[in-house]
Amino acid sequence: MSPLTLSVEGLSKSYGETRALSEVSLDFHGGEIHALMGENGSGKSTLVKLLSGVIRPTGGRMLLDGAEASFAGPADAIHHGIGTIHQDSALVPELTVAQNIVLGHERRVMPGVLGGDARRVARRWLEAIQAEISPDALAGSLTIAGKQLVAIAKALSNESRLLIFDEPTAALGDAETEHLLAQIDTLRSQGIGIVYISHRIAEVQRMCNRLSVLKDGRLTYTGTEPQSEEQIIRLMIGREPEALFPTLAAPRESVLLAARNLRSVDGLVDVPSFEVMAGEVVGIAGLDGSGRDTLARLLAGVEKPMEGSLELAGVILENPSPARAVKAGITFVPPDRRRQAVIDQHSIARTVSQSSIWKFSRLGWVKARSEMREAVAAGTRLGVKTDNYRNGILTLSGGNQQKAILSRALVAASALLVCDEPTAGVDVGARADIYGHFAQLAADGLGIVLSSSDMVELMGMCHRIVVIREGRISTVLAAEDATEEKLLAAQLPAHSEV
Numbered sequence: 013m014s015p016l017t018l019s020v021e022g023l024s025k026s027y028g029e030t031r032a033l034s035e036v037s038l039d040f041h042g043g044e045i046h047a048l049m050g051e052n053g054s055g056k057s058t059l060v061k062l063l064s065g066v067i068r069p070t071g072g073r074m075l076l077d078g079a080e081a082s083f084a085g086p087a088d089a090i091h092h093g094i095g096t097i098h099q100d101s102a103l104v105p106e107l108t109v110a111q112n113i114v115l116g117h118e119r120r121v122m123p124g125v126l127g128g129d130a131r132r133v134a135r136r137w138l139e140a141i142q143a144e145i146s147p148d149a150l151a152g153s154l155t156i157a158g159k160q161l162v163a164i165a166k167a168l169s170n171e172s173r174l175l176i177f178d179e180p181t182a183a184l185g186d187a188e189t190e191h192l193l194a195q196i197d198t199l200r201s202q203g204i205g206i207v208y209i210s211h212r213i214a215e216v217q218r219m220c221n222r223l224s225v226l227k228d229g230r231l232t233y234t235g236t237e238p239q240s241e242e243q244i245i246r247l248m249i250g251r252e253p254e255a256l257f258p259t260l261a262a263p264r265e266s267v268l269l270a271a272r273n274l275r276s277v278d279g280l281v282d283v284p285s286f287e288v289m290a291g292e293v294v295g296i297a298g299l300d301g302s303g304r305d306t307l308a309r310l311l312a313g314v315e316k317p318m319e320g321s322l323e324l325a326g327v328i329l330e331n332p333s334p335a336r337a338v339k340a341g342i343t344f345v346p347p348d349r350r351r352q353a354v355i356d357q358h359s360i361a362r363t364v365s366q367s368s369i370w371k372f373s374r375l376g377w378v379k380a381r382s383e384m385r386e387a388v389a390a391g392t393r394l395g396v397k398t399d400n401y402r403n404g405i406l407t408l409s410g411g412n413q414q415k416a417i418l419s420r421a422l423v424a425a426s427a428l429l430v431c432d433e434p435t436a437g438v439d440v441g442a443r444a445d446i447y448g449h450f451a452q453l454a455a456d457g458l459g460i461v462l463s464s465s466d467m468v469e470l471m472g473m474c475h476r477i478v479v480i481r482e483g484r485i486s487t488v489l490a491a492e493d494a495t496e497e498k499l500l501a502a503q504l505p506a507h508s509e510v
Contacts, residue, residue: 015042015203016093016173017077018063024071025058032058034229035072042173045196045206047216050226051248051441053409056209059226060176063207064096065089087116095167096176103159103166105152110134112151113166137165141195157188164195174205181212182437183348185300193219211439213241249441256444257472258451263292268459269428274310274320280483281306283320288428288459293450295470295491296463298480299503305347305432307480308463312344312430313337325427338367343421345414347433353417354405361387361401363416368424390422391415394449411442418449421458429453430461435469447473467496479503 018040025033033055040046040063050056061067062074065083074081076092083089086096103112110130134147143161145154151162160180167175177196181189197219200206208220216223217238224234225247233247245256269288275281281303288294298304309315313322313332322329329340337344346352354363364387365372372383388401394415398408405413414434421429435443450473454460464470470477474491479502487502 014173016205017041017075018081018094018174018205019075020059020062020072021075022072023059023062023069023074025062025067026070032229033062033069036226036229036231037072038224038231038234040174040205040207042205043200043203044222045200045208045220046222046224047208047210047220048224048226049210049213049216049244049248051411051439053228054226054248054439055229056226058229060096060178060207060209063089063174064094064176090116090170090172093171093173094176095170095172095174096178097160097163097167097180098178103151103162105150107151108147109138109145109149109151109154109162110147112162113137113147113169115166116170133169134165137169138162140168141165141198142191143195155188156183157192160192161195164199172204174207175199176207176209178209179211179437180208181210181215189215211437213244216244217241245440248439249444256440256447258448260293260451260473260475261291261455263454263475264290264457266290268292268325269311269461270323271311272321272323274307274322275318276303276306276310276483277316277318278306279318281310281480282483283307283310283485286311286478286485288461290427290457290459291454292476293454293460293462293474295474295477296461296480297465297467297470297477297499297503298463300465302480302503303483304463304480306483308430308432308461309344311461312428313340313342314344334367338424338426339370341425341427343367343424343426343429345417345429345431345434347436349410349413349417349437354413356404356406358405359402360391360396360398360405360408360416363405363413364391364396364401364419365423367420371423386423387419390419393422394419395445409442411438411445414438414442414446415449418446421453426458428459428461430463432463433465434462435464435466467494467499470494470499471496481505 021037022035023033024035036059048056062069065086065088113134114130131147138145141161141164145158145161180192196206210216222236223239225232267287268290271286274283296304296307310317313329314334314337316332322332324341329336361384365383372379384401396415397412435446450460462474471491471494477489477491477494478485479487479499481503
């Protein structure tokens with residue numbers, strides 16, 4: 013299988029008066045990992061859809077191995093050796109792994125009769141990427157990482173020479189991420205071209221041979237020179253990275269949240285005391301498996317503790333549950349937006365109001381006008397960009413979906429906002445907006461708990477940082493005194509060294 017070269021020259025795409033992509037010229041080569049970065053709305057998705065045959069360009073041309081190419085659809089792009097691996101891999105959950113891998117290119121011995129051994133074909137390609145997955149497993153039973161590996165195996169079985177990875181590690185843990193990145197690098201070494209789309213700058217710096225940046229539908233940079241995180245951010249958002257983090261007002265002197273003797277049901281988390289002042293942003297740092305995420309759920313009242321108490325503004329939250337927590341004044345933002353925070357069929361307005369729908373309900377009927385009025389007011393304050401709140405929530409970019417979820421705190425008139433990985437999968441421009449809204453909410457007296465694996469985010473956005481190690485608080489640092497080295501040392505097991 014010879015290496016591929018795919019070139020785009022002056023590629024453009026317009027939707028009526030709106031130009032989503034404007035005269036972009038780029039080359040993608042076999043044996044190279046080419047990073048594609050930009051804020052949501054920068055044109056990345058449009059370019060990927062053009063490369064993969066989902067849409068047709070309105071200007072410019074594509075050259076495949078030097079010959080002009082035009083794809084009639086995704087199947088045509090696949091036939092020409094271009095495969096796409098989405099974050100939510102498009103597998104059929106009711107089919108086995110083997111059936112998914114051969115789906116679309118099954119061997120037929122006669123019309124209507126399948127032949128060949130799908131399991132043998134699947135095993136060959138799964139072994140090629142060191143995926144320990146049974147060909148007989150149902151696709152719907154796999155983890156996110158497993159589904160992505162099956163999607164890669166399927167693309168390889170199609171003899172793909174260029175693979176487009178769209179946010180492949182956004183929902184993966186550290187170990188799964190490492191395995192996937194290792195397999196991507198192996199594919200590169202075998203001469204396959206990789207287009208790598210990610211908001212994770214460290215991965216791009218580590219993995220990619222070439223970087224291209226889009227902004228407002230135009231190419232602002234392409235090159236092979238190493239770029240620092242600050243330089244990449246500047247290219248993406250057009251301003252200095254220091255502008256990401258706003259100045260926080262001093263917290264107030266009154267205790268808003270007082271948690272005492274919190275112990276999780278599994279016994280992993282055991283925290284004698286945790287306090288948040290009104291107007292204070294308190295970070296939680298911790299490695300995967302440290303109990304950081306469990307502590308966030310306990311503090312939000314969405315997970316019932318084995319023992320301990322939560323007191324919000326002097327009132328004890330009895331028998332914690334998600335519904336009781338919201339009514340008591342606590343809003344929780346879970347880490348996996350698509351699977352835990354939004355319902356695909358809901359409108360933007362209903363997404364903003366859904367945790368407080370009881371406020372607009374009477375005798376089983378929802379007062380739609382009141383719901384819409386409050387949803388629009390909350391979403392507007394937090395900068396949700398839409399021309400119609402009746403549109404589906406999935407019509408919004410990831411950053412705007414997250415702003416809609418954060419808006420729930422305003423509709424619920426919450427006093428405390430507990431966020432677990434609030435900027436995961438959100439581009440740096442939207443992150444800057446979200447941080448600015450956090451600062452304003454804190455200045456208004458809202459307490460914020462920010463659980464994050466991003467140490468730079470914690471240092472830039474918090475007053476204090478609580479570090480969790482093996483379910484216990486190992487240290488508490490003022491943000492101005494924190495460094496990545498100090499935070500990492502406090503997270504590692506006691507016998508480890510940085």
